[in-house]
Amino acid sequence: MNSSSSIVGQFAENFVNFLFLHFQGGFNAFSAGLGAVVKLLEDGIGAIPFVVMLVVLVAFALWRRGVLFAIFVGLSLLLINYMHLWPQTASTLALVIAATVFSLIIGVPLGIWGARNKRVEVILRSLLDFMQTMPAFVYLIPAVILFGLGRVPAVIATVVFAMPPVVRLTTLGIRQVREELLEAGRAFGSTDSQLLWKIQLPNAMPSIMAGVNQTIMMSLSMVVIASMIGAGGLGEYVLSGIQRLDIGIGFEGGLGVVLLAIVLDRLTETFGKSKKKKARSVAKAAKSGANDAAAST
Incomplete structure (x- = not known):
């Protein structure tokens, strides 16, 4: 039996093979550039x-969340280091940061475009549904064929899997900006770009930051899957435990992922709350300005 048993499967296989045969040079160049960025981040x-x-993260946690969470962060990092998993944790952190940054670079503009164009929003919604419901393992096959093994296809597969939340929540946040704020901006002669940067994005920032938080969490959920194609890090440690049926190794690697996820989740969550307070102040200022303009007329 052929590997592709239907026309749909044959089309997907032929499409990937076409890209590999005709654009291999471009994929190699992109892979080299992205690999250099990820390697630089990991080495840094x-x-x-x-x-x-340890000191930096504890101080940051103390600033953003308070004493109790700072203690939790300190104990979590000490436990990770005690299990001799800090190098793997640093590698996983680099992969998550790279995937999150690229997801933001691609996802936020797409979210803004979708919020401003109804047809684009419909197309994006269908595409994002496809990206989120397709099993993550499926992304690994074309990623490996086009980019080989290693961290580059792992980052690309992670971006495809983790980008939808930031696109959806960016679109949602911009659409939820109150109409009176936009009318106040137009009353003061703001252009579309000024409305976007001065009113829409500041008020949508809590929703966007929630998307960033979800993207980070979904990136961490890809750690073990990405390790199957050479991503390294904590996922490779967990995968080693699975292959050897070693409960201790698997539990330690899984615990490291959990602790890292909790730390990143709680820290990024605080930015959404602070942005929400700032957005409220911007909305209040715009509303008072509109009232003053109405009173003067």
Whole structure:
């Protein structure tokens, strides 16, 4: 039996093979550039001594969440280091940061475009549904064929899997901006770009930050799957435990992923709350300005 048992499967296989045969040079160049960025990020995080990273993250947690969470962050990092998993954690953190940044670079503009164009929003919604419901393992096949093994296809597959939340929540946040704020901006002669940057994005920022938080969480959920194609990090440690049926190794790697996920989730969550307060102040200022303009007329 052929690997592709239907016309649909044959079409997908032929399409990927066409891309590989005719655009291999472009994919190799893109892979080299993206690989260099990920490697630089991983080497940069790995070069930071554990003690320095511990102090920085605990201080950051103390600033954003308070004493109790700062203690939790300190104990979590000490436990990870005690299990000799800090190098793997740094590698996983680099992959998550790279995937999140690329998801934002692609996803936020798409979300803005979808919020401003109803047809684009309908197309994006269908595409995002496809990206979220397609099993993550399926992304690995064309990624490996086009980009080979290693961190590059892992980052690309993670971006495809983790980008939908930031696109959806960017569109939702911009659409939920109150009409009176936009009318106040137009009354003061704001252009479309000024409305976007001065009113829509500041008020939509809590929703966008919620999308960033979800993207980070979905990136972490791809850690073990991405390790199957050479992503390394904590996922590779968990995968090693699965292959060897070693409960201890699997539990330690899984615990490292959980602790990293909790730390990143709670820290990024605070930015959404602070942006929400700022958005309220912007809305209040715009509303008072509109009232003053109405009173003067």
